[in-house]
Amino acid sequence: MFVLSNLFTALAKMADIGLTIFYWLVLVRALSSWVNPDPANPIIQFLMRTTEPILAPIRRVLPYMAIDISPIIAFLIIIFLKHFLVQTLYDLSFAVR
Numbered sequence: 189m190f191v192l193s194n195l196f197t198a199l200a201k202m203a204d205i206g207l208t209i210f211y212w213l214v215l216v217r218a219l220s221s222w223v224n225p226d227p228a229n230p231i232i233q234f235l236m237r238t239t240e241p242i243l244a245p246i247r248r249v250l251p252y253m254a255i256d257i258s259p260i261i262a263f264l265i266i267i268f269l270k271h272f273l274v275q276t277l278y279d280l281s282f283a284v285r
Contacts, residue, residue, distance in 0.1 A: 193285040200277035211266045218259040
């Protein structure tokens with residue numbers, strides 16, 4: 189059963205790293221929106237392409253506001269997933285062992 193345990197541990201680590209990277213991408217996008225960046229900049233285009241699939245559905249659910257709070261909601265979702273999903277995978281790996 190150690191193979192299954194190692195699989196759950198690897199999945200937990202990958203999920204943790206992926207969620208951390210996505211957290212930083214959303215943070216950089218939110219901070220860059222304060223300075224009105226050039227949309228032709230390749231870095232800004234990358235940030236838009238990677239974060240928009242998550243932020244757009246959040247914006248559709250939220251009512252219109254003068255301030256975009258979708259990054260804050262995305263942060264809360266990421267933090268929840270890091271504490272719930274990643275910890276559950278780690279616990280499963282220890283339970284299977």
